[in-house]
Amino acid sequence: MRNLTCIICPIGCSLEIQESGSGNLTVTGSRCPRGEVYAQEEIRSPKRIVTATAAVQEEQAALSVRRVPVKTSSACPKEKINALLCDIYKKKVSLPVKAGDVIISDWNGSGIDVIAARTISYAD
Numbered sequence: 001m002r003n004l005t006c007i008i009c010p011i012g013c014s015l016e017i018q019e020s021g022s023g024n025l026t027v028t029g030s031r032c033p034r035g036e037v038y039a040q041e042e043i044r045s046p047k048r049i050v051t052a053t054a055a056v057q058e059e060q061a062a063l064s065v066r067r068v069p070v071k072t073s074s075a076c077p078k079e080k081i082n083a084l085l086c087d088i089y090k091k092k093v094s095l096p097v098k099a100g101d102v103i104i105s106d107w108n109g110s111g112i113d114v115i116a117a118r119t120i121s122y123a124d
Helices: 033-044 078-090
Strands: 002-005 014-019 025-028 051-056 067-072 102-104 114-116
Touching (some): 002 033
Antiparallel strands (some): 014 025, 067 114
């Protein structure tokens, strides 16, 4: 048996998950159907939104801003997060950048975009 706290809504239901011999999961403790879906996904295929920073291009790095905060547009499978972070850390961003600008498009064919989380201009 595993215990999770559902993070889908502010209630934070305490979930208990039991796996049968055939691999089926039974979820108890959820006050709504979303908790069961969350538990199933968290056990079978956990995903996370990834936040990081990308470097500003070297010729612009003399400015006061050297890194741009970025995040993924959708959740990334946990087992691929390290590879995604490596690609983000290799990326050089050209200023100016607006919040929501795509920094990396369709990362590795996953449908996940890496987007700027903040607007940064030369004056920042």
